[in-house]
Amino acid sequence: MKALTWQGKRSVSVEEVPDPVIQEPTDAIVRITSTAICGSDLHLYEVLGPYMHKGDVIGHEPMGIVEEVGSGVTNLRKGDRVVIPFNISCGSCYMCKMGLQSQCEVTQVKEKGSGAALFGYSELYGSVPGGQAEYLRVPHADYGPVKVGNELPDDRYLFLSDILPTAWQAVEYADVPAGGTLAVFGLGPVGQFASRIGVHRGFRVIGIDPVSERREMAARHGVETLDLSKTIGDELREMTGGRGPDAVVDAVGMEAHGSPVAGFAHQALGLLPDKLAQKAMETGGVDRLAALHASVDAVRRGGTLSLSGVYGGTASPMPLLTMFDKQLQVRMGQCNVRNWTDAILPLVEDDADPLGVMDLVTHRSGLDGAPALYEKFQKKEDGCIKVVLNPGA
Numbered sequence: 001m002k003a004l005t006w007q008g009k010r011s012v013s014v015e016e017v018p019d020p021v022i023q024e025p026t027d028a029i030v031r032i033t034s035t036a037i038c039g040s041d042l043h044l045y046e047v048l049g050p051y052m053h054k055g056d057v058i059g060h061e062p063m064g065i066v067e068e069v070g071s072g073v074t075n076l077r078k079g080d081r082v083v084i085p086f087n088i089s090c091g092s093c094y095m096c097k098m099g100l101q102s103q104c105e106v107t108q109v110k111e112k113g114s115g116a117a118l119f120g121y122s123e124l125y126g127s128v129p130g131g132q133a134e135y136l137r138v139p140h141a142d143y144g145p146v147k148v149g150n151e152l153p154d155d156r157y158l159f160l161s162d163i164l165p166t167a168w169q170a171v172e173y174a175d176v177p178a179g180g181t182l183a184v185f186g187l188g189p190v191g192q193f194a195s196r197i198g199v200h201r202g203f204r205v206i207g208i209d210p211v212s213e214r215r216e217m218a219a220r221h222g223v224e225t226l227d228l229s230k231t232i233g234d235e236l237r238e239m240t241g242g243r244g245p246d247a248v249v250d251a252v253g254m255e256a257h258g259s260p261v262a263g264f265a266h267q268a269l270g271l272l273p274d275k276l277a278q279k280a281m282e283t284g285g286v287d288r289l290a291a292l293h294a295s296v297d298a299v300r301r302g303g304t305l306s307l308s309g310v311y312g313g314t315a316s317p318m319p320l321l322t323m324f325d326k327q328l329q330v331r332m333g334q335c336n337v338r339n340w341t342d343a344i345l346p347l348v349e350d351d352a353d354p355l356g357v358m359d360l361v362t363h364r365s366g367l368d369g370a371p372a373l374y375e376k377f378q379k380k381e382d383g384c385i386k387v388v389l390n391p392g393a
């Protein structure tokens with residue numbers, strides 16, 4: 001089959017790879033009809049390179065049609081239409097039962113000290129072949145896949161694989177009081193949905209992003225928007241009676257704009273051989289923290305910081321004095337996708353499209369177009385906000 005593979009820093013290519021086969025009784029093989037590129041894939045493309053291997057198949061936002069199931073999969077049949085959550089979880093361990101599927105004790109990548117295995121996400125998360133491919137082997141298919149109807153187009157359901165539940169969890173964790181104000185740093189796909197979910201829940205939502213078409217898209221969904229500036233904290237306080245928003249979602253993560261020192265460190269790491277770069281990241285790695293530090297500054301005293309942007313530094317400096325003095329609550333982590341999908345499903349099937357899932361995708365192509373679209377998405381060229389690939393097309 002054809003699959004999108006990682007080849008090196010900022011280099012991906014479509015290659016012929018072996019078709020996946022059933023390996024365990026709880027596996028399924030899914031023929032992929034739609035598969036999205038995520039902001040998290042951009043971290044693999046850039047700073048997480050030392051954990052990737054040439055030829056690794058990327059991708060963790062897929063959906064498609066079940067082709068084959070193992071003997072232990074009784075909930076699915078050939079022909080079922082399914083969305084595949086990006087975390088691989090068993091559904092029955094201590095963590096899964098608590099709704100912490102991203103910490104599944106059966107699939108945890110213990111040798112790397114990581115949580116649940118993820119599709120297409122480097123050796124840190126188990127080196128599991130990903131879903132930007134014609135076919136995908138889905139482990140724990142007796143639990144993970146979300147079965148959906150046949151009537152509506154793929155775009156209605158596709159984002160249940162990651163960014164919708166991620167945004168949902170971000171807003172849950174933000175713990176905004178009724179009628180309160182939520183600020184969302186970053187209006188990429190995750191920030192788009194987090195801010196729209198906030199609006200849907202009746203909060204006042206202010207979204208911040210340096211890219212104008214991303215602000216315009218959010219504004220179409222009832223979000224007030226601000227450009228990124230050095231005085232963003234003051235601007236947010238001015239808009240909220242001097243206090244600051246009740247909660248802030250950071251939907252930017254470790255590659256934020258405006259972090260010159262760590263930006264330089266990331267460049268330098270990129271020049272080291274993989275093993276040395278891994279060691280450097282594990283002992284002194286720092287993230288680009290502009291969005292996180294701005295969030296700490298902006299949120300009101302006693303407010304909540306909810307991080308959905310991915311961070312990977314082991315020695316990232318944090319303003320603990322301010323965090324302690326302001327009495328902040330902080331919640332973060334990979335999304336527990338399966339914990340939220342049942343609640344979100346009726347919203348994506350609603351004809352009124354309350355979260356605007358049909359207003360996100362800006363670029364689409366077959367697998368062959370993926371390398372060019374990775375570049376476009378990373379550089380935010382040509383109004384690129386969300387890319388969907390259709391391997392069969």
Ligand SMILES: NC(=O)c1ccc[n+]([C@@H]2O[C@H](COP(=O)([O-])OP(=O)(O)OC[C@H]3O[C@@H](n4cnc5c(N)ncnc54)[C@H](O)[C@@H]3O)[C@@H](O)[C@H]2O)c1
Nearest residue numbers: 039040166186188189190252253256257308309310334335
């Ligand atoms: N926690 C999870 O389970 C989970 C799931 C999916 C994605 N993510 C992470 O969420 C983050 C966002 O993903 P995405 O797909 O929306 O990616 P994206 O890269 O398209 O979005 C990031 C946005 O942040 C903006 N930005 C950059 N620096 C900024 C700053 N200093 N202040 C405000 N905005 C700034 C960019 O212009 C961009 O629009 C990534 O870090 C991704 O890895 C986490």
Ligand SMILES: [Zn+2]
Nearest residue numbers: 038040061162
């Ligand atoms: Zn993703």
Ligand SMILES: [Zn+2]
Nearest residue numbers: 090093096104
């Ligand atoms: Zn589990």
